[in-house]
Amino acid sequence: MKFGYFDDQNREYVIQQPNTPLPWINFLGNEKYFGIISNTAGGYSFYQDARLRRITRYRYNNAPLDVGGRYLYIRDNKAASLGQEDYYWSPSWQPVRKDLDQYQCRHGLGYTTILGKKNDLICEGSYFVPLNQDFEVWRFTLKNQRKQPADLSLYSAVEFCLWDAADDQNNFQRNLSIGEVEVEDGVIYHKTEYRERRNHYSYLACSVPIKGFETQREAFLGPYRGWENPLAVEKGTTENSLAHGWQPIGAHHIRLTLQPGESQEVIFILGYQENSRKKKFSDPESQILNKSEAKSKLKMYLNSDYVVNALSELKEYWDDLLGVYQVNTPDPHIDRMVNLWNQYQVMATFNFSRSASYFESGIGRGMGFRDSNQDLLGFVHLIPERARERILDLAGTQKEDGSAYHQYSPLTKRGNDAVGSDFNDDPLWLVLAVAAYLKETEDWPILDNLVPYDNQPGSEKTLFHHLNASINFTLDRLGPHELPLIGRADWNDCLNLNCYSTEPGQSFQTTTNKGGKTAESVFIAGLFILAANEMVKISKFRKDEISVNRYQKAAEKMELSIWEHGWDGEWFKRAYDDAGAPVGSRSCAEGQIFIEPQGFCIMAGLGLRNGKARMALDSVNERLATEHGIVLQQPAYSKYYLNLGEITSYPPGYKENAGIFCHTNPWIMIAEAMLGEGKKALDYYHLINPSVREEFSDLHKCEPYVYAQMIAGRDAATPGEAKNSWLTGTAAWNFLAISQWILGIRPDYDGLIIDPVIPEEWNGFQAVRKFRNVTYKINVSRIGQGDDLKISIDGKPIRGNIIKRVPGDLSEIEVDVSIGSVT
Numbered sequence: 114m115k116f117g118y119f120d121d122q123n124r125e126y127v128i129q130q131p132n133t134p135l136p137w138i139n140f141l142g143n144e145k146y147f148g149i150i151s152n153t154a155g156g157y158s159f160y161q162d163a164r165l166r167r168i169t170r171y172r173y174n175n176a177p178l179d180v181g182g183r184y185l186y187i188r189d190n191k192a193a194s195l196g197q198e199d200y201y202w203s204p205s206w207q208p209v210r211k212d213l214d215q216y217q218c219r220h221g222l223g224y225t226t227i228l229g230k231k232n233d234l235i236c237e238g239s240y241f242v243p244l245n246q247d248f249e250v251w252r253f254t255l256k257n258q259r260k261q262p263a264d265l266s267l268y269s270a271v272e273f274c275l276w277d278a279a280d281d282q283n284n285f286q287r288n289l290s291i292g293e294v295e296v297e298d299g300v301i302y303h304k305t306e307y308r309e310r311r312n313h314y315s316y317l318a319c320s321v322p323i324k325g326f327e328t329q330r331e332a333f334l335g336p337y338r339g340w341e342n343p344l345a346v347e348k349g350t351t352e353n354s355l356a357h358g359w360q361p362i363g364a365h366h367i368r369l370t371l372q373p374g375e376s377q378e379v380i381f382i383l384g385y386q387e388n389s390r391k392k393k394f395s396d397p398e399s400q401i402l403n404k405s406e407a408k409s410k411l412k413m414y415l416n417s418d419y420v421v422n423a424l425s426e427l428k429e430y431w432d433d434l435l436g437v438y439q440v441n442t443p444d445p446h447i448d449r450m451v452n453l454w455n456q457y458q459v460m461a462t463f464n465f466s467r468s469a470s471y472f473e474s475g476i477g478r479g480m481g482f483r484d485s486n487q488d489l490l491g492f493v494h495l496i497p498e499r500a501r502e503r504i505l506d507l508a509g510t511q512k513e514d515g516s517a518y519h520q521y522s523p524l525t526k527r528g529n530d531a532v533g534s535d536f537n538d539d540p541l542w543l544v545l546a547v548a549a550y551l552k553e554t555e556d557w558p559i560l561d562n563l564v565p566y567d568n569q570p571g572s573e574k575t576l577f578h579h580l581n582a583s584i585n586f587t588l589d590r591l592g593p594h595e596l597p598l599i600g601r602a603d604w605n606d607c608l609n610l611n612c613y614s615t616e617p618g619q620s621f622q623t624t625t626n627k628g629g630k631t632a633e634s635v636f637i638a639g640l641f642i643l644a645a646n647e648m649v650k651i652s653k654f655r656k657d658e659i660s661v662n663r664y665q666k667a668a669e670k671m672e673l674s675i676w677e678h679g680w681d682g683e684w685f686k687r688a689y690d691d692a693g694a695p696v697g698s699r700s701c702a703e704g705q706i707f708i709e710p711q712g713f714c715i716m717a718g719l720g721l722r723n724g725k726a727r728m729a730l731d732s733v734n735e736r737l738a739t740e741h742g743i744v745l746q747q748p749a750y751s752k753y754y755l756n757l758g759e760i761t762s763y764p765p766g767y768k769e770n771a772g773i774f775c776h777t778n779p780w781i782m783i784a785e786a787m788l789g790e791g792k793k794a795l796d797y798y799h800l801i802n803p804s805v806r807e808e809f810s811d812l813h814k815c816e817p818y819v820y821a822q823m824i825a826g827r828d829a830a831t832p833g834e835a836k837n838s839w840l841t842g843t844a845a846w847n848f849l850a851i852s853q854w855i856l857g858i859r860p861d862y863d864g865l866i867i868d869p870v871i872p873e874e875w876n877g878f879q880a881v882r883k884f885r886n887v888t889y890k891i892n893v894s895r896i897g898q899g900d901d902l903k904i905s906i907d908g909k910p911i912r913g914n915i916i917k918r919v920p921g922d923l924s925e926i927e928v929d930v931s932i933g934s935v936t
């Protein structure tokens with residue numbers, strides 16, 4: 114069953130009924146001001162940091178699931194006076210949830226439009242954040258389709274968060290006394306804690322004159338009422354309450370009369386503003402907000418022309434970004450994801466890491482080190498300058514011994530001390546991120562950029578020094594089988610081999626109680642080889658023969674250790690536990706084979722020639738592949754194993770315990786593509802492709818336009834049900850698998866590789882790739898069976914599959930690729 118459809122032309126997903134299985138969300142904002150918006154206008158906004166600068170309040174895990182948002186109420190004053198039912202309602206359905214005669218939500222690129230119609234009144238609201246602005250716009254157009262005039266009241270409503278979203282839900286004894294607002298010229302300013310250490314405020318403004326307002330939540334809702342039936346709306350009044358403590362809100366009351374056929378536009382602006390410390394107050398002797406910055410913005414943007422223009426600028430911005438990589442293949446599911454949604458999701462994961470989504474509360478995790486490095490892999494082609502900045506931020510949180518804080522705060526850019534380091538895979542991901550950045554940009558000088566360790570002034574060393582520290586970090590921590598020690602965990606956060614946890618509530622990741630000198634990870638070994646191989650190539654470019662040699666030797670040695678101790682006979686083992694016993698081996702009772710080392714060892718180049726890669730992938734196919742994707746391991750753990758940690762805490766089939774952890778699936782797709790098996794790779798690609806899964810949205814439950822972190826595996830009670838959509842490494846890795854490996858358009862240090870491995874039944878495909886200031890127009894046609902390639906540029910054949918220098922200074926070239934051989 115579907116709840117909507119893809120409007121590919123307009124680059125939107127259209128939702129046709131409001132009660133989707135879960136809130137289906139979109140992200141608003143581009144660089145600093147962000148919001149989450151659901152298909153019923155639920156969600157919240159924040160500035161830079163979802164924890165420390167939360168603008169509006171949201172209660173996770175609510176009932177109904179999604180309450181709290183950017184709400185609008187429409188009250189038909191005449192119907193009310195006649196005592197008719199349903200005289201007030203919300204055009205986004207929530208929070209009132211009165212049946213609508215028509216409903217439609219369009220999630221687009223950086224904007225969402227929600228249309229609701231009832232009793233011949235139609236209201237369409239567009240929500241977005243203009244480029245480079247610190248506010249969001251809600252633009253409503255209301256139309257009276259009746260034959261009589263409509264006498265209406267509109268109410269806006271948001272609930273302000275007292276900035277620190279964690280404290281906001283905790284420290285009620287203080288918080289219920291500190292809320293403060295000001296109202297001036299109909300603009301509601303939220304300024305809690307401004308009198309003391311804060312110098313930021315938020316505001317909600319409206320483009321038409323208001324009849325009244327409320328800023329005290331209970332004055333608006335009335336005692337023992339919720340957002341679905343506010344007393345003010347029921348009565349059609351407002352008392353102009355000023356919040357002193359309790360729960361500050363922003364609610365305007367507007368009266369409008371619409372003649373038959375008439376429409377009117379009402380714009381609201383919800384914004385965030387910082388003042389310089391010197392100019393905090395309107396008069397230094399007073400406690401009154403200096404509102405001049407907000408006012409000058411409102412003067413422009415409460416005005417239709419600016420708003421319309423800003424929305425088209427936003428659309429152009431996305432056109433440009435997506436123009437970097439566009440394809441036209443025989444498969445609409447590929448085109449839609451590659452051209453649009455997958456790239457769009459990659460932007461969200463780059464911006465938020467795993468911090469704020471419908472499943473991530475925005476208060477816990479900050480930016481993940483491992484996560485952000487991987488997110489960058491899928492994002493770097495879109496805005497390389499931002500990738501550059503991110504690399505330097507990430508490297509700046511690395512410690513001198515090469516280790517990395519597992520997470521950092523996007524606001525302070527400092528590592529999170531509470532979680533610390535010791536996830537032994539972390540440092541290596543930085544190498545992969547830098548490699549991808551260099552391949553995209555050729556920005557070799559970045560390697561000589563000075564970056565501090567642990568943000569300490571005076572500790573600056575070159576970025577290359579940091580990369581070398583990452584490699585050394587692994588080499589300094591090898592275990593009894595000469596494989597990397599795992600630390601608290603590697604990529605699999607839940608495989609905790611050094612934390613024997615018996616007490617409820619202990620953290621599986623940070624309650625380390627084993628020496629850490631025995632448990633080893635075959636996964637890190639594979640990741641290490643991949644990273645060391647990149648360092649070999651990077652060092653070659655730097656003509657640093659000593660490093661070339663060193664990294665080469667280290668990689669070779671690690672490979673030997675894997676073959677000796679990490680190969681199980683038909684697949685790669687996963688790890689060794691604290692007792693030195695293998696994990697992910699035929700000799701185990703449960704958890705005999707894991708997906709991660711198969712993907713990473715093969716991506717690192719292992720077994721490509723000796724048949725073992727094929728053997729491992731066949732084992733994956735036989736033991737792990739299911740109709741909904743490839744599960745993480747088998748057999749699922751049926752009980753809690755003290756020596757394995759959190760992975761065994763999940764019920765079988767969910768999350769890391771044999772769920773389809775989608776992030777890992779593209780590793781297998783890439784591995785298949787490396788073996789030339791395009792068809793097999795594509796088959797896996799389709800299993801988890803959200804657009805393919807749209808058909809059974811009632812089972813899948815999450816949004817059909819973005820990847821979810823997890824789909825319940827075959828051991829679960831609900832196989833095929835997805836969770837944790839949006840913020841997952843799946844986005845970046847799937848983009849890589851399809852765009853770089855299956856379609857085969859892949860940046861490398863010295864040029865653009867074109868190496869498609871498409872199925873036999875495809876006639877070919879076209880692609881446009883902007884790369885290092887040149888537009889490559891690529892036309893692939895199948896002339897026979899097999900994967901033999903012939904490439905010509907502007908009609909002239911070249912040797913090999915890499916386009917090195919583009920002749921002259923052409924800004925556009927035509928690349929013809931024929932695939933297969935005529936027999």
Ligand code: GLC
Nearest residue numbers: 467481483484604605606607
């Ligand atoms: C989550 C984490 C990621 C980890 C994965 C597997 O996605 O954010 O860092 O690799 O789970 O445990």
Ligand code: GLC
Nearest residue numbers: 605606607622759768769822
């Ligand atoms: C990852 C895992 C999750 C685990 C968490 C701990 O996100 O997916 O299962 O609880 O890491 O940090």
